[in-house]
Amino acid sequence: xxxxxxxxxxxxxxxxxxxxxxxxxxxxxxxxxxxxxxxxxxxxxxxxxxxxxxxxxxxxxxxxxxxxxxxxxxxxxxxxxxxxxxxxxxxxxxxxxxxxxx
Numbered sequence: 001x002x003x004x005x006x007x008x009x010x011x012x013x014x015x016x017x018x019x020x021x022x023x024x025x026x027x028x029x030x031x032x033x034x035x036x037x038x039x040x041x042x043x044x045x046x047x048x049x050x051x052x053x054x055x056x057x058x059x060x061x062x063x064x065x066x067x068x069x070x071x072x073x074x075x076x077x078x079x080x081x082x083x084x085x086x087x088x089x090x091x092x093x094x095x096x097x098x099x100x101x102x
Contacts, residue, residue, distance in 0.1 A: 002097055003032040004086040011089045012069065015055075015077045019047040024054050026096040033076075034097060048072055055079060059092050 005012050014033025021037035028035055036054060040046040048068050056063040059081065071077035081089060 001032065002029050002034055002090075002093060004089055006086045009083060011081045011084055011086050012078055013081075013089070015051060015071075015079050017047060017051055017075050017077060019075075024050055026054070026058065026093075029097040034093065042073075045072070048077075051077065051079070055081070058096070059084070059089070 002013060014031070016030045016033055016035045018027075018035070018037045019040060019042045021039055023037060024039045026034055026036050036051060038047045038050045038054070040050040042048075052063050052066040052068065056066050059066075061081070061084070065082040065084075067080050067082075069078045069080045
């Protein structure tokens with residue numbers, strides 16, 4: 001199950017990233033977060049930027065509304081999405097993780 005938390009007008013959730021993949025996409029739920037594969041290598045922040053861009057595209061938000069608040073040098077990251085609710089993020093993640101976003 002993907003755990004979402006709301007704090008100060010933003011939603012936070014965990015992301016497990018797998019860099020250097022053949023395609024960038026959300027592959028499903030993982031532990032309490034979302035698992036993604038990223039085409040970019042974890043060099044010069046490229047994979048982190050691609051992670052934010054991937055979720056910005058899924059959510060239909062500008063990438064400026066997303067940031068990684070922890071785990072910039074790790075596969076396990078915490079992503080912050082500004083100006084939305086946990087209910088809205090859950091609805092947008094549901095097609096990718098099934099009914100596991102809450």
